[in-house]
Amino acid sequence: MEFVLSELCEQVVTARAAQRQLLIRGGGTRLFYGGPLPPEGAASWLDLSAYHGVVSYEPSELVLTARAGTPLAEIETLLASQGQMLAFEPPRFGTAGTLGGCVASGLAGPRRMAAGSLADFVLGTRLLSADGNVLRFGGEVMKNVAGYDVSRLLAGSLGVLGALVEVSLKVVPRPRREATCVLALDESSALDQCLRWRSRPLPVSATAWVADASGAGGKLSVRLSGNESAVRQGLEEIGGEHLDDEAADAFWLGMRDQTHAFFRQQPLWRIVLPAGAPALGLAPVLHEWGGCLRWLAGPHDAAALRDRVQSLGGSACLYRRDGAPADVPAFHPLADGVLQIHRRLKQEFDPAGIFNAHRLYPEL
């Protein structure tokens, strides 16, 4: 494996010397996410898929370290064999997806509001830098304040600062019991309900609101996770119709992997909002994360949508862009001061601009 890594380092050194751009790739399942890819031939692939394998896994330490090219599915199967899981429930887009792509994209799934973001679980990384060196940040321990938290900076960075080659994650036990109930509620009532649960000590681990065919009403699915007593008491308080385990698993998998029919629509916006934000009055829409994540389909005016969302304290990402005007940036524009820090970080970490140009912002 170290031979594979030294080849990758070599490729970076060569690309930098030749001023040639590199596009980092694992399983190639997340290339849709982010800014436009350069035209064919304008950049070379830096393919991490050959650099794979779990380096260490200590279930009793709640830590797993794996090379970036390791398939996410392989990691989750290994964790499941020990009764553990990735708490942030990352989406899988087919079997080829890798850990590196998962961490670089930063996307989390249904459990995000209860468990935390992907970056919350990143303990350490090894980064292939623009100099062709491998740098190690963080480590395999949960508490570590030696140096800046560069590992978490890299989580969700879409490869603009360098290539992740290895990641250590905190993993968690699978809950002893999960149960899902479904309540018939319209959009605003569902949002109100989720907000009320937020300040209650309930083991809600996921919510999803899907409109019904008429668009007037809808169904709010609520998943509870915890030990027997906690889930039983939660179900009593929340009420609704109990969904059998098989149907529930299928439903949440559809949310996690975005295979639910809703996600076939394009263009598709991924909007995040603070808790308590009202219904936007736009459709078709699907909510997760207690209303903090709203998927909005259809050709909405990008500028108007972003102004509206920003005024509510959120941001809007053009998640799947088919059918949207080509000049709409994928990610919500940054404030000037924040963009300035982004520019300087890019300049410091990748002065020649070889890594994943324009994938996060056109300026990087």
Place this chain on the structure above:
Amino acid sequence: MDIASSPDERHAIVPDFPGFLARIARDVPAHCILTRPEQTRVYECDGLSLYREQPPVVVLPENEAQVIAILKACHEHNVPVVPRGAGTGLSGGATPHPQGVVIGLAKLNRILRLDPETCVAVVGPGVRNLAISEAAAPHGLYYAPDPSSQIACSIGGNVAENSGGVHCLKYGLTVHNVLRVRVVTIEGEIVELGGEAPDAPGLNLLQTFIGSEGMLGLVTEVTVRLIPRPQLARVVMASFPSVEQAGEGVTRIIADGIIPAGLELMDKRAVHMVEPFVGAGYDLQAEAILLCESDGTPDEVSEEIARVEALLREAGATRLQTSSSEEERLKFWAGRKNAFPAAGRISPDYYCMDGTIPRRHLGKVLAAIAGMETQFGLRCSNVFHAGDGNLHPLILFDANQPDEVERAEAFGAAILELCVQVGGTITGEHGVGLEKINQMCSQFTRDELDAFSAVKRAFDPYGLLNPLKLIPTLVRCAEYGKMHVHQGDIRFPDIPRF
């Protein structure tokens, strides 16, 4: 003791103090600017009192506009800045710069908004950690990270150090509980990192900023996540005939899929040190005592406690006691929380180390530390955040005895080296500051340290924010410095800390 900096580093920046003072006089009231030695003396050190440096100027802004004016003036007149919260830090992060200004943010101590519905609070950096939970309590909510100095430490300081606490295995560190910070840059610009909505766009600057020890910007507002307070908490206290078996107990709990609210281990010496001090009822025969807390609804807690008790028995616990009241729970915790003050009572001096190790190496590391006791001729007691591997060896010594300081320093250095060797880190929660800047050279390569410098420059291109901390220069990488407490000569000795 000499402040841990070489003359070269100290004179790298040439500030224009008269220009700076004239500039800030326009925007900052005179009573907020301290220049007389008797006024600035108070600020000569933080919780690590061994490092002292009297600052030439201390400014105590009363609002964000004044912070902006001060930082602009620092930028224009090349004046180094040392931010300061409550001054309870243990790594010298707020030790003044000999030619810099200390900016104390304690006056920005208002809770600006507390929304019980959305479970967030927006607070000034000078608000005390515990004050947030107190304000949230009427709504059944609290702020989870609970460093032991929480009655005194400020949320701004918690952001700077990424503070933890005994409940962080389940509830996370500061980095997991802060949603947004409002920052003034060295150029006097406002930037907001993160937000109340999840997954702010762009690079993850918020979590990079947290734990950056005041070197990237000054915080003027912090938005924190509040969580519902569990209805009940109970703690199991278990005695073990060996440290290894106590470690095995921890392993079994985690392997069973339980994440306890708190999980703390003390070795025999620590138990013998604290028991006479607090009378917590610890088993003096035990080689190790494990505290395991469960929280939630009464049924949930009963279910979990029953499993924990069974698992600890299987691991070889010789005595189990479970708290039956809140009063008893606090009593069980009291010994653990007072380990540092107790050390100060039985020994003239102690060094507190703060390494983190993968827990599977606990037995090996403690055995090695016991071996070092003989090697260095000094005693060491150990308290351990068992859930997350954060080890606090307390090296007991007497600075009045010839060469004990040197031996204690060498002992401490050997422990930190060991932590790095077994795959751990030199600091789990106290920060690098000035104290562990030399050990950074053990843990990181030059290229990695350069990457930290790169992050620093992206936020502070001029190197004016808290210079000389956290990132060692090449020249420094041969030296050592450790926390050294003489005769309880620690700031706020009554505050529990670890």
